[in-house]
Amino acid sequence: MEALGNLSRKEQVIRSAAELFREKGYAASSMRDLAQKLGIEAASLYSHIKSKEEILQSLCFDMATEFRKSLAEVESKNYTATEKLRFGIIGHIQVMAKDLTASAVFMNEHRHLSQPFLRDFLLLRINYINRFKAIIEEGASKGEFKDTIDKKLAVMTLFSSLNWMPMWYDPSSKIDPAELGQQLADMLVNGLKKG
Amino acid sequence: MEALGNLSRKEQVIRSAAELFREKGYAASSMRDLAQKLGIEAASLYSHIKSKEEILQSLCFDMATEFRKSLAEVESKNYTATEKLRFGIIGHIQVMAKDLTASAVFMNEHRHLSQPFLRDFLLLRINYINRFKAIIEEGASKGEFKDTIDKKLAVMTLFSSLNWMPMWYDPSSKIDPAELGQQLADMLVNGLKKG
C-alpha cells in the first residue's frame, strides 16, 4: 500500500472517501466528513471531483474492470472447469486483496449509484456471475461436479463467500491472499467433510 | 405472509419501514418516504414509534432473537457435529425465509444502530458465529471434518452464504426454504465435486 503522499490529490480524495464510505456507508457520509478527513473545507473538494457520486462511480467501475480482467485471463486458458473455478476464485480474491476498502464499497454501496450508472453496473455484475455459472455448468456436464446441486444456489454461495471476504479478512494475518483463495476454492469444491 | 390489515398500526409502520430500508438503505430512507408509503404525514409516524432508529432496533433485535432460538434448539439435541451443522444451517435459512425483508435489513443496516445498541448487537452476533465455529471445531476434532481448513475461513464462508440468501432467493421458486437449507448444507459439507 502506497503512502498518501504518492497519490495525486484527486486520488487522495477518492481513497479517503472509500474509507469513509466503508465505515459509515455512502448515504451517511457527508462531504463535510470527507473534507475534515483531508483537512480542507467541504467546498474545496469540488476542485478535484465533480460530485459525491462521481467518487462512488469511479470506485465501483474501477473494481469491476479489475474483476473482469482477472476472469478473462482465466477463461483464455485451456483449463478444466475445476481449474477455471479454482483460478477464478483465486483471481477474484487477489483483486479484492489489492484494495479491501474499495472492495467493501463496491459490494455494499453500489446501490446508491444513480441511473444510468446503476443499470450499467448491474449488467456488468450479472455478466460476471453468469460466466462463473457457466464454469460450474461446464463442470457439471463434464462430470467434474455433481449434477444434483442447483446451479443458481451454487454460484450465489460462491459469490457470497467471495464478496464478504473484505468484511472479515485481516491482511496482516498469517494467511496471505493467494492461500486464502486456495482454501476458499478447496472448501467450495471439496467441502468440509473429511476424505 | 399475513395481509397488512391483520397487523397493528405499529407493526404496519415497522413492516413498511423494513421494505423501505431494504430498498434504499436506512440512511437514505426518510421518515417522509415512510409516511408516504403509509398514506399519512411524517409527523403522524411519531404517535406509533419513538424515533427512526427505534424501528431499526426492533427489526435487528427481533431477528437476532429468532436466530438464537433456532440455534439453541439444535445445540440441545444429541447430534453429531455434521448433523448440528446441517440443522443449524437449515434453521437459520428457515428463520430468514419467514421474513426475507427483515433479514436483509438485519444483515445490511445494523451498522446504523447507535450505541449501546450497536455494541449489544455485535456481541450477540459474535456469540452466534462462535457457536457455529465450535460446531465446526468439534467436527474437525472428531474426524468428521477436515482438520486442514482454517476454522475462521470456514465459519465466515458459511455465514456469507447464509446471510446473502435474502439478496437472491426467490420465495416463489420451486425450491422451498427447507430444501434450500438442505442443499446449502450439502454444498458446504460435501462440496461441488462429484463423488
Place this chain on the structure above:
DNA sequence: CCTACCGATCGGTAGG
C-alpha cells in the same frame, strides 16, 4: 392523525 414549524445539516455554487 393533522397543521405548523424548528434547528441542523445536506450537496453544491459563486467568486476569488
Place this chain on the structure above:
DNA sequence: CCTACCGATCGGTAGG
C-alpha cells in the same frame, strides 16, 4: 483552496 452562501431536506416537537 477559501469565505460566504443557497435552496432543499432531514428527524423530530408542539399543540390540537
